Amino acid sequence: MNKPDKTPISITIVACNEEKRIGECLRSVQWADDIVVIDSGSTDRTLEIAEANGARVIHHDWPGYGAQKQFATSQAKHDWILNLDADEYVTDKLADSIRNTFLDLPESIVAFECNFEHFLMGRWLRHGEAYPDPHIRLFNRQAGNWNTRPIHEHIEINGPTDKLEGSIRHRTVESLAEYIEKINGYTDLQAKIIVESGKRVRFDQLFLRSFWRFLRGYILRLGFLDGIAGLTHSMTSTLTTYLKFAKAYELQNKDRG
Known part of the structure; x- marks a missing residue:
């Protein structure tokens, strides 16, 4: 046919x-x-x-x-x-x-x-x-x-x-600098969603979730096999997780003296 x-x-x-x-x-x-x-x-x-x-x-x-x-x-x-x-x-x-x-x-x-x-x-x-x-x-x-x-x-x-x-x-970005800029914008939105949901950010979310994301992507899913690019992807993914919770924590506590 x-x-x-x-x-x-x-x-x-x-x-x-x-x-x-x-x-x-x-x-x-x-x-x-x-x-x-x-x-x-x-x-x-x-x-x-x-x-x-x-x-x-x-x-x-x-x-x-x-x-x-x-x-x-x-x-x-x-x-x-x-x-x-x-x-x-x-x-x-x-x-x-x-x-x-x-x-x-x-x-x-x-x-x-x-x-x-x-x-x-x-x-x-x-x-x-x-x-x-x-x-x-x-x-x-x-x-x-x-x-x-x-x-x-x-x-x-x-x-x-x-x-x-x-x-x-x-093919999302042409440079690592552009990638970081996108992560900054995305995590602003993600933090706002967390705050609007009413969920309070705790230390374990800031640390353990970030650590788990790196462990899962870089070790368990073999991200290390992609060399420096794989390490960079795992590190920036970890940074994304950390920033969204850190920014949410900052928003939740901005009125405290």
Whole structure:
């Protein structure tokens, strides 16, 4: 059976000032029938690049990660949606897996899980928390959607799922300095969530959870096999855990003399 020219799914991408990365993302999904980019106010060449690669571009002011992705879902042409961030792209193996699956799509399946690969310090990580790092990204919107968490949002699905071959490659930063800057912003949001939940931060959360995250990623999941990049990933993951609880502790005690 010959593959159709275009696979009947929608690609949704949320973006803002992503001219350095979005081109690779868009070029990796030209086999899809519908590509929609939800832009929240880019001032660089993001919109020009998106339109040049055949995407529909829709402006929508930024309401938070989960809410923006929900809006993107609502703008898709098809019920089946593959969501990507602008700094991610689909490998050829995953593209073939998706296209072959849609030649004979099982009626019972409502979503598919994909492995992720993460790039850091000049190499694709293959161990630790960084790989295989599976997430649901291809789903039928009749059976689920994104939650509205302001960070670490995910797709909530009601029904059977399956797994695809291949992976989504995530090239999130161009330098370690940029990575630390992102961690600082993310942990601000995470700390706010902790405080708003009413949970009090204790010493064991600051120390033991941070220690466990390093032990799990670097030793138990063999992060050390990725060399200096693996050590850096484990250390920055540990720092992320520590900072979110430390910042929450600071917020909870800021009014004390």
